[in-house]
Amino acid sequence: MPAMPIEEVNEPVLTLEEFSRKLNVTTKTINRWRKRGLIGLPVIHKGRRLVGFLPSLTDPFLAANREHVSRSGRFSQMTEQDKEDILQRARQSGSARRREPDGDQPPRRAKIWAEPRKPFATPCVTGTANTRSNRFSRP
Numbered sequence: 652m653p654a655m656p657i658e659e660v661n662e663p664v665l666t667l668e669e670f671s672r673k674l675n676v677t678t679k680t681i682n683r684w685r686k687r688g689l690i691g692l693p694v695i696h697k698g699r700r701l702v703g704f705l706p707s708l709t710d711p712f713l714a715a716n717r718e719h720v721s722r723s724g725r726f727s728q729m730t731e732q733d734k735e736d737i738l739q740r741a742r743q744s745g746s747a748r749r750r751e752p753d754g755d756q757p758p759r760r761a762k763i764w765a766e767p768r769k770p771f772a773t774p775c776v777t778g779t780a781n782t783r784s785n786r787f788s789r790p
Contacts, residue, residue, distance in 0.1 A: 654693040654700045664694055664703040674713075675724040688712055 657664050671678045685691055685702075689712045694703035713720055729737075 652693055654695045657694045657696045657703060660692075660694065660703070660705065662705050662707060664692075664696075664705055666694075666696060667691070667702050667704070670704040670709070674720060676720075676726075680723055684712070684716075687716075 665673060667678050667681055671681050674681075681689070681691075689704075690708040691702040691704050692708070694701055696703070
């Protein structure tokens, strides 16, 4: 479909970034929704070809997926400070566990597998439609 200048569209158009900010989700989430039926149109904005979202095309999708959209908007990723706080608490907790009360026992270590694990076999279908046989192959 040829891209249309954003100024020539008869209703307000939101770019991918504007639409994602409006719904408080990432642009990756919007692109996932496009695979599920959200309609975006190619538009030209400031000389660049972008995906534009018109209310007449997005409102039906948002209404049909109201709970999913709401849940996605409430989701938030951890900030770098949150990650650092969690790691710091884990380090403190780990160092407290390493100190044995009597001081004689070394810290316990996780078991190490004697042999490397083999990958799971995955079923695959080989042969023609008349001579199908299930075989297992390694990935």
